[in-house]
Amino acid sequence: MKNYLFILFFSLIGFSLFAQNSASVTVNSRATVIDPIKIDKTVDLDFGNVISAYNPGQVILSPDGSRVAYGVQISNSIPGTVNPAEAVVTHGNNNYSISLPEQFTLYNQENPTQVLVIDQFIIQPQEGNVIDIIKIGGTLNLEANQTSGFYTNSSGFNVTVSYN
Template structure:
């Protein structure tokens, strides 16, 4: 009887020691493909004609295309005043951001800085899956005694999924 007890005890010990030599777990792997975000050019931002002054000032074109100035003596009659426009297409219900860095207009005289404003905001813009119109207005700083001539620059509008 002593012999049987010893064999049974050795079997129990060796079974416990080797029972947990490996284990497995599983996970589901998912992916979702969404359409790439797109932006297409539309119209250019045009501040129109501006009268140079000894004091300088600021001329603003809103995202609606309305033009104002710090003083009315800066505004000359203009044939074209408009906000820039773009078409953005982003996947439905996905958020994206809009980045528009400031620039300087260059021309006959000193550079004139421009800051920009987006009609859709800058962050947490929600895509619709269809074309969305983005208009861009800006504020142009006109230097005191700005030299006469034409000035221009190029702004890059970047849209990116958040």
């Protein structure tokens, strides 16, 4: 019996001498550096000539450049400059989001207390592999008997693009 205990004792000691107290593995690491996202304006947003009315109204400029008027008139014979805004986004085939303001105010150059508000911006991207062209339209809101004149805002509005 002593022999069995002796063998059992040394067997257990032998197993504890060979027990693994730690383990390790080699992990490879990698990184991909991408170019920063970039946006360049190519065309400003122009609603063209609008004829004021006795009632409030709106002009909706689509990203494709078409205009529709509600409550006011637009002249087809003297449309003025009509363009959706346009910008080129360089994104390296990565997903991104576009942010625009809720609204933007234009001021009459002769009488800055007279304003027009642009809201309900509409974005239409023309997607490419590395760059996209985005076109931006919106809704121009006019008051009843809106004062005539040239309305602008030299500060412009921000179009922000961010990687997702």
